[in-house]
Amino acid sequence: MRISTSQMFNQSINSVLDKQTSTSKILDQLSSGKRVNTAGDDPVAAVGIDNLNQQNALVDQFMKNIDYAKNRLGLSESKLGTAETLVASTREQVIRAINGGLSSSERQMIADELRGTLEELLAVANTKDESGNYIFGGNETGKQPFAFDNAGNIVYSGDSGARDSIIASGVVVETNIAGDKAFMNAPSGLGDYSANYLASQVGDFSVDSAKITNPATYVEDTYTFTMVGANLEVRDSSSALVTTEVGFDPANPVSFNGMEVKLDGLPEAGDSFSIAPQSEVSILDTINQAIALIEDPNKVNTPQGVSELAQILNNIDSGVNQISIARSETGNSLKSLESYSTQHVEEKVVNSSTLSMLEDLDYASAITEFEKQQLALNAVSSVFSKVGSVSLFDYI
Incomplete structure (x- = not known):
């Protein structure tokens, strides 16, 4: 069989180019540290790598949502703890005020203390987060949820909305406690x-x-x-x-x-x-009623005043319990967030390990293959150089 000069030349060129491509591919792998850089490197592995990368991206988003929820719920839990302490202290102040041995000025001092406690509690209920949003306003985060009206009663301007955060596939957690749930709608004593x-x-x-x-x-x-x-x-x-x-x-x-x-x-x-x-009472209004009772000399230590006091104390106990329940809910949510966070970390470790098996390069094998391809490329190049320089006239 005869081979034309052009055919021989093309075959030699193709051999050189093939070896150069193989060498370049290994160089890319050595540079990136990845065995699979394109789907063409390993189609089956590429599908698995793509799926794992999507799973990791989803886990990363879940972790961001968990961090957001932790920040919001952590702040709410802290403020509810403060509110719980403040409300619990009002019970002692009210009982101390209904003491027949106290003078009117001494009772007024206790009423002033209660008023200060109420203002502190109101400040807690109107807490803002780092973005300037009211954390106890439900979905109405842009306006102050609690304020006094013209009649001196405390009104709630927020709503009962809950802001949800997706922390896992099919798992949603509420990232806030609405103000009415924490401070307004306690069961009547x-x-x-x-x-x-x-x-x-x-x-x-x-x-x-x-x-x-x-x-x-x-x-x-x-x-x-x-x-x-x-x-x-x-x-x-x-x-x-x-x-x-x-x-x-x-x-x-x-x-x-x-x-x-x-x-x-x-x-x-x-x-x-x-x-x-009246099936529900507001702890804020209850403290207001206690102040009014203490400041009214016509009621203090009278049968009417004692009866009203009993109702006020029952409602204070209910208010403390309501805040405790709200705080407990945030604590349970935070515990759940920690659990899912741990699961996501473990899932990402498993995914990353599997990704490493599919796409990471075995440097020892790759370097050995690179040396082989270099040797083959040099050999093909040398043969092509020698064959390309052969002329019939050298043998005449």
């Missing part, structure tokens, strides 16, 4: 109602609880209780008689219209009080 006592009260008694026991027969209304001799009459808002407890014994609850009311102590004949629906 009496149950489902609040009590209103009169200045004419003589007996040493208070409402211990007022709860709905049978929703099917429950009739919502404002009810008035009056002690008529030894009997306790209950009337609705239209003054219609609902029930009469003959020979009333405070050891037994009063049941009517699907609800149950229990008294602590026995009213005197002629004593009257009313209850109105």
